[in-house]
Amino acid sequence: MAGSIEKRGKNSWRLVVSNGLDHSGKRIKKTKTVKGKTKREAEKELAKFIAEIESGHYLDPSKLTFSLYAERWMRDYGEKELSPTTLKRYRDFLETRIIPAMGHLKLENIKPLHLLEFYKSLGENGVRADGKPGGLSTQTITHHHRLISAMLQDAVExxxxxxNPTSRVKPQKSEEAKWNTMMKLRLLNFSK
Known part of the structure; x- marks a missing residue:
């Protein structure tokens, strides 16, 4: 498999790999931009990129949905690095709430607004484990945020x-949490 390197800017290189021909005879090219100070570093990245494509492990970011990425993340990271209990919990979060709400979104198109809407829906009518009506607790919503944040940070790396769009978002506090914060502030002011 042939590949080439193009200088893009200071410490930036575009890798181009020819990956055969499509049904109309047009050359299929896979591209990836990488950071590297020297051409030698870019050549090492090109070798890795070619190996990824040849082994079938290359994921085209422009076509990658959050759902497909979550499967890959669980397989390549979760199953190797997480305890069985944490892995089970994360799978539950993904399967019951996160994937149904955000799985269809392309990974590169996830914006802070999507996350805010998701967290709001969890607070209003999230599927509770105890079956009771109403939204999830602030703590549970925060756990969902942390999982999504970790997954998207790995996507950056x-x-x-x-x-990582989660770096621009904080899950909203529930009305109960807002009330508790307000009461604590009043007690602090009262005790002065």
């Missing part, structure tokens, strides 16, 4: 996306 794996160069699938350039920015």
């Amino acid at each position: 794996w160069q699938l996306i350039t920015l």
Whole structure:
């Protein structure tokens, strides 16, 4: 499999790999932009990129949905790095709430607004484990946020996306949490 390197800017290189021909005879090219100070570093990244494509492990970021990424993340990271209990809990979060709400979104198109809407829906009518009506607790919503944040941070490190949208979002506090915060502030002011 042939590949080439193009200088893009200071410490930036575009890797181009020819991957055969499509049904109309047009050459199929896979591209990836990587960071590296020297051409030698870019050549090492090109070798890895070619190996990824040849082994069938390359994921085209422009076509990658959150659902497909979650499967890959669980397989390549979760099953190797997480305890069985944590892995089970994360699978439950993904299967019951996160994937049904966000699985269809392309990974590179997830914006802070999507996350805010998701957290709001969890607070209003999230599927509770105890079967009671109403939303999830602030703590449970925060656990969902942390999982999504960790997954998207790995996507940044794996160069699938350039920015983690969770870094711009904080899950909203429930009305109960807002009330408790307000009461604590009043007690502090009262005790002075």
